[in-house]
Amino acid sequence: MRRDxxxxxxxxxxxxxxxxxxxxxxxxxxxxxxxTVADPSFGKSHTDDERASAIVAAARxxxxxxxxxPAVAEQAxxxxxxxxxxxQLDDTVRPxxxxxxxxxxxxxPFAHMIENRFLIAALEAKARETxxxxxASAVAKFSPEQATTSDHFDVELADGTTVATGLLIxxxxxxxxxxxxxxxxxxxxxxxxxxxxxxxxxxxxxxxxAEEHFLPAGPFAILPLxxxxxxIVWTETTREAERIxxxxxxxFHAELEKRFKLHLGDITSVGGRRVHPLGFYVARSFIAExxxxxxxxxxxxxxxxxxxxxxxxxxxxxxxxxxxxxxxxGLDPGATDVLERYQRWRRFDTMAMGLATDGLxxxxxxxxxxxxxxxxxxxxxxxxxxxxxxxxxxxxxxLVGEVPKLLRGELL
Ligand SMILES: Cc1cc2nc3c(=O)[nH]c(=O)nc-3n(C[C@H](O)[C@H](O)[C@H](O)COP(=O)(O)OP(=O)(O)OC[C@H]3O[C@@H](n4cnc5c(N)ncnc54)[C@H](O)[C@@H]3O)c2cc1C
Numbered sequence: 001m002r003r004d005x006x007x008x009x010x011x012x013x014x015x016x017x018x019x020x021x022x023x024x025x026x027x028x029x030x031x032x033x034x035x036t037v038a039d040p041s042f043g044k045s046h047t048d049d050e051r052a053s054a055i056v057a058a059a060r061x062x063x064x065x066x067x068x069x070p071a072v073a074e075q076a077x078x079x080x081x082x083x084x085x086x087x088q089l090d091d092t093v094r095p096x097x098x099x100x101x102x103x104x105x106x107x108x109p110f111a112h113m114i115e116n117r118f119l120i121a122a123l124e125a126k127a128r129e130t131x132x133x134x135x136a137s138a139v140a141k142f143s144p145e146q147a148t149t150s151d152h153f154d155v156e157l158a159d160g161t162t163v164a165t166g167l168l169i170x171x172x173x174x175x176x177x178x179x180x181x182x183x184x185x186x187x188x189x190x191x192x193x194x195x196x197x198x199x200x201x202x203x204x205x206x207x208x209x210a211e212e213h214f215l216p217a218g219p220f221a222i223l224p225l226x227x228x229x230x231x232i233v234w235t236e237t238t239r240e241a242e243r244i245x246x247x248x249x250x251x252f253h254a255e256l257e258k259r260f261k262l263h264l265g266d267i268t269s270v271g272g273r274r275v276h277p278l279g280f281y282v283a284r285s286f287i288a289e290x291x292x293x294x295x296x297x298x299x300x301x302x303x304x305x306x307x308x309x310x311x312x313x314x315x316x317x318x319x320x321x322x323x324x325x326x327x328x329x330g331l332d333p334g335a336t337d338v339l340e341r342y343q344r345w346r347r348f349d350t351m352a353m354g355l356a357t358d359g360l361x362x363x364x365x366x367x368x369x370x371x372x373x374x375x376x377x378x379x380x381x382x383x384x385x386x387x388x389x390x391x392x393x394x395x396x397x398x399l400v401g402e403v404p405k406l407l408r409g410e411l412l
Contacts, residue, residue: 002166003152007034008333009323010155010165012139012178014039016116017295017312018171019123021320023066026130028324028412035132036165038157042124042136046117050199050271052231053119054079054111054210054223054306057104058398059313061409063119071122077226078109080208086364086376089215089258100393110397111306113210113223113231137161142168144182147289151332167334168291169319174281176297182288188281188300191361193218194241195303196234197274199225200256203265206230213259214364219304220259228268233303234259235365238277245273278302280358286347287339292319299350302357304364310398311353317404318345324412349401 002008009025011018014037022037055063055076063069084098104110127134141156155163170178179186206224213220218235225231234256236244244255253270260267281300286293295312322341323333331338394400398407405412 002034003164006152006164006166007036008165008327009033009035009167009169010139010153010163011035011037011169011171012039013037013169013171013173013176013295013297014042014124014127014134015171015173015295016119016123016309017297017316018169019120019127020062020066020068020313021169021171021294021316022132023068023123023126023130024062024316024320024406024412025323026127026132027066028320029327031131033327036135036163037127037132038135038137038139038163040136040138040158042134046120048272049117050115050231051197051274052113052115052199052223052225053309054113055119056111056307056310056396056398057108058403058407059310060112062313062317062406065406065409065411066126068119068122068126071125072114072118075118075226076112076114077224078208079111079113079210079224080109082210082212084212084214086214086372089217094213094261104394104397104399109208110393111210113225115225115231135159139168139172139178142181144288144291147291147334151290151334153290166290166332167323170291170293170297171295172297174296174300176293178291179283179293179297182291184288184293185284186281187284188279190277190279191302192238193235193278193361193365194238195276195278196232196236196241196245197276198232198234198256199229199271200232200260200267201227201229201269202267204228204263206264215259216365218361218365221306222260222264223306228264230264232256232260233306235278235304241275245275276303280354282347282350282354286315286343286350287336289336290334290339292339292342294319298346299354301354302361304361305357305396307353307357307396311350314349314398314404314407315342315346317406318342320406321404321412345402345404 082100085094087094137157137159140158211222221233294315326338
């Protein structure tokens with residue numbers, strides 16, 4: 001039982017992970033379960049954020065179940081098929097090793113591309129509409145020791161107010177200060193690679209096709225957006241990425257064209273250039289006393305398979321399910337055994353996906369001729385064995401393993 005003024009859960013971070021968790025808990029437990037999300041970026045415009053993400057089928061089912069998908073469906077571009085090639089930069093013809101027709105079920109594409117700002121705006125609107133308290137302030141201070149001797153935290157926000165809560169969720173992204181304050185270390189490594197991310201316009205229709213070209217410096221992905229536009233995620237060594245983004249427009253365009261090629265016609269526009277250093281990090285623990293980590297605060301992986309955000313939404317679905325189950329039984333949702341169920345569910349799966357993307361990146365981001373032959377034989381085999389290909393598609397769509405209810409499209 002909570003005391004006066006004490007809330008059930010405080011979520012630090014109103015990005016994809018934090019807002020989705022808030023909406024899922026509200027749907028599962030109603031307004032008597034009090035939820036506050038604190039994020040200094042609330043109310044700020046996201047219009048200059050051109051980043052886009054691949055939302056896999058399982059994540060789309062979750063967003064549909066929460067009633068968020070209809071608000072973004074029009075802006076979402078289904079990925080109708082996908083080609084994978086393995087080539088050198090100057091190859092004139094890129095041999096195709098793997099093709100995927102993009103449906104997990106009849107009429108259900110295995111993924112959609114959507115610009116992040118549309119999805120964040122839809123989640124924020126749903127949170128407001130359902131009466132979740134959104135505080136435009138950062139979580140500044142709390143004492144992790146307090147939760148070892150008491151059944152709540154007193155959390156100080158940057159605006160000087162204090163919130164008492166029975167459960168604190170760290171959804172504050174890759175550089176989580178909440179995780180750090182809780183003394184949770186991360187394991188992992190930098191790749192020495194960075195991703196150049198840009199949106200481009202082109203003359204011809206992409207037809208909903210996604211392309212992943214494994215070039216010696218790393219993957220170069222062309223991901224279809226609504227209209228004659230695509231989102232490019234272009235991996236280079238960090239030094240080369242920094243050199244390329246600093247080039248004048250014409251020289252940058254020439255580098256881009258070398259990799260983009262001309263099958264979609266001329267590149268008609270190039271949006272703002274961004275560079276993201278890439279690494280693989282997993283928090284040593286996803287929980288602490290009265291605390292759980294979700295999304296990038298818990299793990300950051302290589303974007304080679306476009307799974308980072310989708311893994312965060314899997315955390316959300318699993319954590320929402322264990323909290324809702326506990327609260328409905330009248331149990332304390334911040335209790336250690338409840339949070340341990342979440343950690344068992346998510347940490348192993350996260351390591352498996354993180355290591356798989358790490359292995360893929362190592363296998364492809366190199367110039368060894370012997371490795372090139374081996375991986376091309378491997379890709380060719382996957383392409384020819386229909387059962388294996390279907391398994392790959394379902395795995396990439398997030399539909400394999402112990403899938404939480406929301407990701408199956410079921411209400412909590
Ligand atoms: C190049 C690149 C391409 C990618 N492509 C894909 C893709 O195609 N598909 C995919 O699934 N994923 C992709 N990802 C990963 C994806 O972008 C992230 O996994 C996702 O944005 C993480 O969401 P999050 O909510 O955990 O964290 P964030 O989006 O980082 O949100 C954290 C929030 O916490 C707030 N915050 C910070 N500190 C505090 C504090 N002290 N108190 C309160 N709030 C705080 C911030 O303001 C922010 O709003 C990609 C990543 C990169 C780098």
